[in-house]
Amino acid sequence: GAGVSQTPSNKVTEKGKYVELRCDPISGHTALYWYRQSLGQGPEFLIYFQGTGAADDSGLPNDRFFAVRPEGSVSTLKIQRTERGDSAVYLCASSSGTSGGELFFGEGSRLTVL
Amino acid sequence: AQSVTQLGSHVSVSEGALVLLRCNYSSSVPPYLFWYVQYPNQGLQLLLKYTSAATLVKGINGFEAEFKKSETSFHLTKPSAHMSDAAEYFCAVRNKNDMRFGAGTRLTVKP
Numbered sequence: 701g702a703g704v705s706q707t708p709s710n711k712v713t714e715k716g717k718y719v720e721l722r723c724d725p726i727s728g729h730t731a732l733y734w735y736r737q738s739l740g741q742g743p744e745f746l747i748y749f750q751g752t753g754a755a756d757d758s759g760l761p762n763d764r765f766f767a768v769r770p771e772g773s774v775s776t777l778k779i780q781r782t783e784r785g786d787s788a789v790y791l792c793a794s795s796s797g798t799s800g801g802e803l804f805f806g807e808g809s810r811l812t813v814l
Numbered sequence: 815a816q817s818v819t820q821l822g823s824h825v826s827v828s829e830g831a832l833v834l835l836r837c838n839y840s841s842s843v844p845p846y847l848f849w850y851v852q853y854p855n856q857g858l859q860l861l862l863k864y865t866s867a868a869t870l871v872k873g874i875n876g877f878e879a880e881f882k883k884s885e886t887s888f889h890l891t892k893p894s895a896h897m898s899d900a901a902e903y904f905c906a907v908r909n910k911n912d913m914r915f916g917a918g919t920r921l922t923v924k925p
Contacts, residue, residue, distance in 0.1 A: 704857070731911060733913070735915075740823075740917075740918075741917055741918070742820075742904050742915035742916050742917045742918045743858070743904070743915045744915075745912075745913070745914060748911055748912075750911065755911065756911070756912065791857060791858070793858075795911075797911075799846075799910065800846035800863075800865045800908060802848060802860045802863055803858075803913060804860075805850075805857035805858040805859075806857050807855075807856055807857040808857055
């Protein structure tokens with residue numbers, strides 16, 4: 701596609717439920733990032749993929765959060781046993797992987813945990 | 815480790831006035847620096863980036879930023895604010911594949 705696509709755009713769930721958020725990056729981009737943005741805050745790094753592998757997952761807050769990118773394109777962020785504190789906008793970005801290149805962002809998935 | 819500090823979470827200017835949004839960075843190596851803009855309910859859009867080619871960088875919508883190594887700063891400016899500039903602005907620093915963002919500055923433009 702022309703840009704980074706994220707689905708769903710909005711997700712409301714109940715505490716304790718499982719959630720999956722999907723990201724479809726720009727075609728050909730090898731690098732893919734997940735960030736979390738809480739109200740009034742800047743994007744907070746979660747995880748970075750280069751190809752199929754998670755090159756850096758140091759930003760994942762705990763083991764309830766997991767992300768995959770099995771074929772090196774689409775990525776899914778998975779959150780188990782959701783908590784109210786997980787409510788945020790989850791942003792996905794992709795990059796061509798060149799040094800110093802910019803990240804191209806999707807519009808985000810807004811997650812609300814009731 | 816690298817980080818970004820944006821001074822002023824909220825800046826308000828009158829239409830036609832100078833816009834100055836401040837960004838200071840910390841990086842152990844020469845950084846790549848970026849400014850992104852975010853309009854309500856949208857993703858981040860790139861305004862401009864510094865990649866060491868020139869210290870004064872011009873971006874879209876009349877914005878520019880100057881890299882000052884001695885001050886570890888990368889402040890964003892625009893000579894004359896327009897109502898459509900009202901948005902959230904984020905400074906970011908990148909080292910290899912690690913990109914970190916500041917907390918953001920909300921710009922309000924008064925008529």
